Amino acid sequence: MKEIIPAIDLKDKKVVRLYQGDFNSSQIYSQDPLSIARRFMKQGTDWIHVVNLDGALTSNFLKTPNFKLILDLIELVKRWGGKIQIGGGIRTEEIFNFLSEKGVNRIIVGTIALKDEETLKKLIKISKEKLTVGLDSYNGKLKIKGWTENSGDDLFSTFQKLQELGINKFIITDTNRDGSLEGPNFQIYQEINRYKNKETKIIASGGISNISDVKKVLSFSEGVIIGKALYTNRISKEDLETLIRSYRVTKLAKRIIPCLDVKDGRVVKGVNFSNLKDKGEPSEFAQYYNLEKADELVFLDISATLEERNMMYEVVKNVSEKINIPFTVGGGIKTVQDAIKLIKAGAEKVCINSAAVENPEIIKRCAERLGSQAVMVAIDAKKNGSSWEVYIRSGTKATGLDAIKWAKEVVRRGAGEILATSIDRDGTKKGYDLALVRSISKSVKVPVIASGGAGRLEDFYDAINAGAEAVLAASLFHNNQIGIIELKKYLYKRDLRVRL
Structure with a gap:
């Protein structure tokens, strides 16, 4: 910077x-x-x-x-x-x-x-x-x-x-x-x-x-x-x-966001979207990160779409009652009514992925009802030659969509934020896909959250320098390999604006 x-x-x-x-x-x-x-x-x-x-x-x-x-x-x-x-x-x-x-x-x-x-x-x-x-x-x-x-x-x-x-x-x-x-x-x-x-x-x-x-x-x-x-x-x-x-995309502080991937009511984590391992209760993780001064939480019910069921609204409500930081929920959202119900359960924002690809009109309708600031679109991308292809249904289904073009399209339709996840890097701890982060950040004027691959303190810094307004990670935080406060102090010392 x-x-x-x-x-x-x-x-x-x-x-x-x-x-x-x-x-x-x-x-x-x-x-x-x-x-x-x-x-x-x-x-x-x-x-x-x-x-x-x-x-x-x-x-x-x-x-x-x-x-x-x-x-x-x-x-x-x-x-x-x-x-x-x-x-x-x-x-x-x-x-x-x-x-x-x-x-x-x-x-x-x-x-x-x-x-x-x-x-x-x-x-x-x-x-x-x-x-x-x-x-x-x-x-x-x-x-x-x-x-x-x-x-x-x-x-x-x-x-x-x-x-x-x-x-x-x-x-x-x-x-x-x-x-x-x-x-x-x-x-x-x-x-x-x-x-x-x-x-x-x-x-x-x-x-x-x-x-x-x-x-x-x-x-x-x-x-x-x-x-x-x-x-x-x-x-x-x-x-x-x-x-x-x-020379500065925003005056806002860069955000540190732990991700709670939930399956069958439990927090899980795997590698490349597979080989999932049980990590614990969502509400316990949420309370912990609230105390650790995380800026936000993202709660993804990763099997809701695959199992063709609705979100676990009671779990969402339980988590939201125990924390006082912004809280985004995704997974299994098929209609505007689903999104509204999640906001009423306590979420600050909703995150749409598969439904946005299968029915892009849902982005516009959610933005009209909830405001763009409450609509996040997740883009799960896998490298395909010199570009990236969008995948849906927890990374199991290729769409043929170019990730950069899709990012522009979802913003045009009303998305207020993009969660960009590299399937290739997810859980590998090899660092974020900086080329993906940079390409999406340059192509849109809304905040981009980098996801997938963090393994070192430097990885978070590199992602922000590549254009990310926020950085998301799961296993590093869940396993206490890097603490939220430790990370913020590191970024602050490297001249980035963070909330301490």
Whole structure:
């Protein structure tokens, strides 16, 4: 996911911008940094970049005029549900720990990364996730101490060395371009990618002048810091909001959804939709996941359609009375009346699969009666050459339908959400079918839930990056191999918005 990060540089409690890092060239843009941060958060940004310029000059972060103001900024951003990265004069373990305890998401160091390897290694051990190194380049050589001294170190060799130490987050600035509005040094970011490890995150900074600059630099980086262009209206309020929307599908938190596959009144799980094993009582699982802070539950009566019987309404009612999280129910829904009865039994949404293929009109009728937000269509897909074929009746019957075209069709008819399950990956723990998730997500404008194949924490992250608004799993959660809270903390540390 690409990050659009507005900058707030602080000097003597004011928002300023420098030209090429020259403190004598500072220009004041606001006397009220909190209102600037509030404005950026209202425009939808997830991140705020704060630099304590006085700290960078004095090396005494805690005793600068900006210190109390920075604490207020941290509190404000957290209150808005955003994230904050802070740099400028952070040169001791004490300051790093202090900011970490205050909830700062990324803590930026520069000078100590180049001149104090012993402290740097300690910081890696304290919080590798929060540690971010700022590399400030002047003609290929790195500057330190608020850009007032040349270190003599080469940008690219230093970058490789720091990656070898285990650092995976960098802010790279061409100081010649900073504050110039002349466009970034794209060549630096192209070159740095030659040495970049897969897990390394690069945030570009310096010289941004318009939307085109942002889009181009994001082709070489995972994020971009924008400063002067915002304050001079080169990138307007509307432009910023458009940028944020274009690089983030939604402002909503990503959802973690356990799935209860039910047969004969019991939770079961198998592999590739077969070899089902009994896992326990639905109501017990539901209560457990309610306490574990799952965002939703999906309850699928997987044999109702095959056995040509109605849903177990009493089981649904019993489960819904014991939890207070959204609850989707599917399996055996043949008519609008079936769907209405499930909603009355306590479900928030209904999930339609086989009936949608056999009678597509049911999608429209359910959407008209219940609203699109209450209608989920499940698409069970199996790889077929270069495409995916839709299967129904618990994966036992091929339909000949192309999964991507079918996804577009169900949305056209009124579906408000799609549950996309890879039959090939179901229960295998080999990871979600990312190509399937990506293809469906790009083809529709409703949320897509990825299902089938989760085996590691990374699999959930990968599915969300492929376009999923929510991720669903069963056996991993049922067997306590991965906990809901554990997963959410992992995703949060990887800069995804989740409900903790």
